[in-house]
Amino acid sequence: MDLEFDDFSYYSTRLLLADVLDDVYVEMAKTQSAKSRFMFTRDLLRKHNMLDSSLDTDKFFEYEHPTVSESYRQRGNEFFKAKMYDEAVDMYTKSLKSCKPTTECNALAVANRSAAHFRMGKYDLCLKGLRVVMWANYPSKLAYKLYERAGNAERKLGLIESAKESYAECLTRLDEADMSAENKLKFRAAVEIAATECDQLLTYQKRTMKTPPVEQLVGGRNENIPALSAFVELKMSENMGRGVYATRDINPGDVVAIDEPYISVPFQDDSEVCNYNGCLKFDFALFRCPKCVMVYYCNKDCMNKDYEDGHHLVCPIICFIKSTPGISKINELALKWFLKDYLKMGPKKYCSIVDNFSESKTDPITRGFNEIGQYKSDNFLTAYSLDCSENKMPTHVLIFFNCIAVDILHYLTLSGFKIPERYMGSVGASLVRILTVLDSNARKLSINNPYISHQELTFILAFTLYPTISLFNHSCDGNIKRSGVITDRIRVIKAVQPIPKGTQLCCNYGIMFKEDDKELRQRVSNDRFDFNCYCDPCIKNWPTLKFIPNRLSTLNILNPKMADTVSSECEKFVKFKMSVKPEDLCQHLNYLYSFIKLLYTNVKRPFALYEDCLEMIGDAHIINKFL
Numbered sequence: 296m297d298l299e300f301d302d303f304s305y306y307s308t309r310l311l312l313a314d315v316l317d318d319v320y321v322e323m324a325k326t327q328s329a330k331s332r333f334m335f336t337r338d339l340l341r342k343h344n345m346l347d348s349s350l351d352t353d354k355f356f357e358y359e360h361p362t363v364s365e366s367y368r369q370r371g372n373e374f375f376k377a378k379m380y381d382e383a384v385d386m387y388t389k390s391l392k393s394c395k396p397t398t399e400c401n402a403l404a405v406a407n408r409s410a411a412h413f414r415m416g417k418y419d420l421c422l423k424g425l426r427v428v429m430w431a432n433y434p435s436k437l438a439y440k441l442y443e444r445a446g447n448a449e450r451k452l453g454l455i456e457s458a459k460e461s462y463a464e465c466l467t468r469l470d471e472a473d474m475s476a477e478n479k480l481k482f483r484a485a486v487e488i489a490a491t492e493c494d495q496l497l498t499y500q501k502r503t504m505k506t507p508p509v510e511q512l513v514g515g516r517n518e519n520i521p522a523l524s525a526f527v528e529l530k531m532s533e534n535m536g537r538g539v540y541a542t543r544d545i546n547p548g549d550v551v552a553i554d555e556p557y558i559s560v561p562f563q564d565d566s567e568v569c570n571y572n573g574c575l576k577f578d579f580a581l582f583r584c585p586k587c588v589m590v591y592y593c594n595k596d597c598m599n600k601d602y603e604d605g606h607h608l609v610c611p612i613i614c615f616i617k618s619t620p621g622i623s624k625i626n627e628l629a630l631k632w633f634l635k636d637y638l639k640m641g642p643k644k645y646c647s648i649v650d651n652f653s654e655s656k657t658d659p660i661t662r663g664f665n666e667i668g669q670y671k672s673d674n675f676l677t678a679y680s681l682d683c684s685e686n687k688m689p690t691h692v693l694i695f696f697n698c699i700a701v702d703i704l705h706y707l708t709l710s711g712f713k714i715p716e717r718y719m720g721s722v723g724a725s726l727v728r729i730l731t732v733l734d735s736n737a738r739k740l741s742i743n744n745p746y747i748s749h750q751e752l753t754f755i756l757a758f759t760l761y762p763t764i765s766l767f768n769h770s771c772d773g774n775i776k777r778s779g780v781i782t783d784r785i786r787v788i789k790a791v792q793p794i795p796k797g798t799q800l801c802c803n804y805g806i807m808f809k810e811d812d813k814e815l816r817q818r819v820s821n822d823r824f825d826f827n828c829y830c831d832p833c834i835k836n837w838p839t840l841k842f843i844p845n846r847l848s849t850l851n852i853l854n855p856k857m858a859d860t861v862s863s864e865c866e867k868f869v870k871f872k873m874s875v876k877p878e879d880l881c882q883h884l885n886y887l888y889s890f891i892k893l894l895y896t897n898v899k900r901p902f903a904l905y906e907d908c909l910e911m912i913g914d915a916h917i918i919n920k921f922l
């Protein structure tokens with residue numbers, strides 16, 4: 296675990312210099328409760344002046360004088376007039392970089408650059424720039440121009456619905472424009488024509504549009520765990536703790552879970568993902584929060600909802616949270632989660648819930664279930680009680696997490712947010728737990744995060760916590776896997792192998808038997824996830840891909856009566872594999888399902904063609920719109 300945090304020594308070095316580190320270890324090991332550990336850490340950091348005394352944001356940014364920015368912009372304007380758009384873009388970029396992103400100066404530079412991009416035919420860059428400044432400090436008498444240009448760029452990009460909205464906003468903003476009445480009239484008429492053309496295009500699009508099928512859980516919703524299929528139940532096993540088991544035969548392609556994140560945060564700072572937890576829309580051009588200028592939204596509605604969830608309190612301290620040690624995105628996510636629930640419940644209720652939660656006293660099978668016996672992904676306690684390594688953490692890691700929680704709450708307090716002192720221990724301890732739950736289930740268990748994939752490279756779009764999907768244990772040979780659009784926040788999990796009644800449903804946490812031998816897999820599952828893997832391939836020590844049989848023989852055929860049929864189907868499959876294009880796989884899913892079912896009952900695993908078919912099914916379930 297130490298290796299994952301390269302700034303681990305941020306706190307310990309200072310405690311070492313103060314010659315108290317050894318005592319801290321002893322004290323921390325002695326403290327009995329999470330609350331007292333947090334309060335002890337807070338006193339410690341205060342005593343040794345390790346907490347910032349004010350919110351000095353200037354330390355994060357250095358800007359030249361606004362007049363420098365303005366002179367770059369003027370030069371950009373000259374290049375623009377001379378139709379030297381590359382040079383104009385360079386000047387505008389210099390202009391916007393030399394002033395604070397919240398200023399009018401910055402907004403003007405970004406907007407002018409977008410005009411140059413439009414002339415260059417770079418409509419995506421044009422729109423991206425426009426949306427960044429649309430809610431910012433841009434002069435209102437010029438706003439109509441922004442919206443007209445946005446509408447034009449959106450039309451060029453085929454975003455007709457958005458173009459229509461932009462034109463409508465342009466017409467509203469026209470009243471504020473500094474323009475003669477006659478010019479206004481002409482301008483209005485031109486924009487109205489453009490808006491009417493959008494209407495016509497939209498009518499045509501609606502007529503010809505195909506709606507994708509809505510995925511349904513096999514057997515309907517589970518009564519107790521609504522994000523799971525009715526064909527599964529929770530059961531305990533000696534080696535894996537709680538797990539999900541089939542109560543009926545489940546077929547490849549069946550939907551076994553449809554889950555939504557309890558909490559999420561875009562992964563990249565200037566990312567193209569909406570910051571509102573209920574949206575997470577992936578888009579190349581989003582609107583920027585005008586206050587912190589560090590998070591993005593797809594529309595005003597998402598911004599308002601995110602503010603209600605607590606972003607207004609994150610805004611003033613976001614730079615500080617981003618620079619706290621550890622995994623800064625997890626720290627940001629933890630703060631987001633804490634604020635969402637603390638604001639919703641109020642301090643008294645929040646603290647009473649976290650105080651009453653005790654992992655050791657709860658029946659492990661019903662951990663996270665509510666009073667009426669339901670396990671729901673949108674419930675605070677469900678997410679809060681997820682499996683995590685809080686109780687197994689070595690002392691130095693515990694100190695580290697407590698220090699981070701102290702820092703986060705300290706910044707919140709510095710910004711004026713009041714947490715009554717009597718609640719501080721409970722709040723602090725809850726934040727440490729939130730940090731550990733997120734670290735285990737949103738960061739390390741990253742297989743379900745939305746991502747984009749381009750030319751063999753994968754980029755995570757957001758850290759997401761899926762409480763129901765977190766119930767699935769790992770197998771180095773997973774029989775279920777995510778499906779659908781890879782950028783989506785809603786996670787649909789489908790069976791990729793036959794799962795007979797009584798069998799456990801397991802996903803793969805990213806450690807596959809085909810790729811690594813048992814020894815390595817055990818090491819990774821221990822180091823990364825803190826458990827010894829007890830899946831079938833580990834128990835039976837399955838060989839890796841290189842050593843897997845790829846021919847049928849008396850050794851691997853389970854049912855000799857079926858040998859001829861299986862053999863001829865295998866020959867067909869080999870031919871199919873050589874001729875099919877990866878992008879066409881989804882049209883052959885029924886064939887792949889029937890082939891894997893045939894092998895499942897008749898051939899001993901592992902078997903190369905089975906593994907190939909399994910991989911094809913997994914790939915065919917995935918929709919990557921950005922290939």
Ligand SMILES: C[S@@+](CC[C@H](N)C(=O)[O-])C[C@H]1O[C@@H](n2cnc3c(N)ncnc32)[C@H](O)[C@@H]1O
Pocket residue numbers: 534535536537538681682740765766767768769770824825826827828829830
């Ligand atoms: C995301 S949780 C899965 C649900 C969990 N078993 C529960 O009780 O809620 C991950 C934890 O489950 C256990 N686990 C998952 N897969 C396992 C495996 N293949 N072998 C042993 N333990 C496993 C480990 O304790 C791991 O930390």
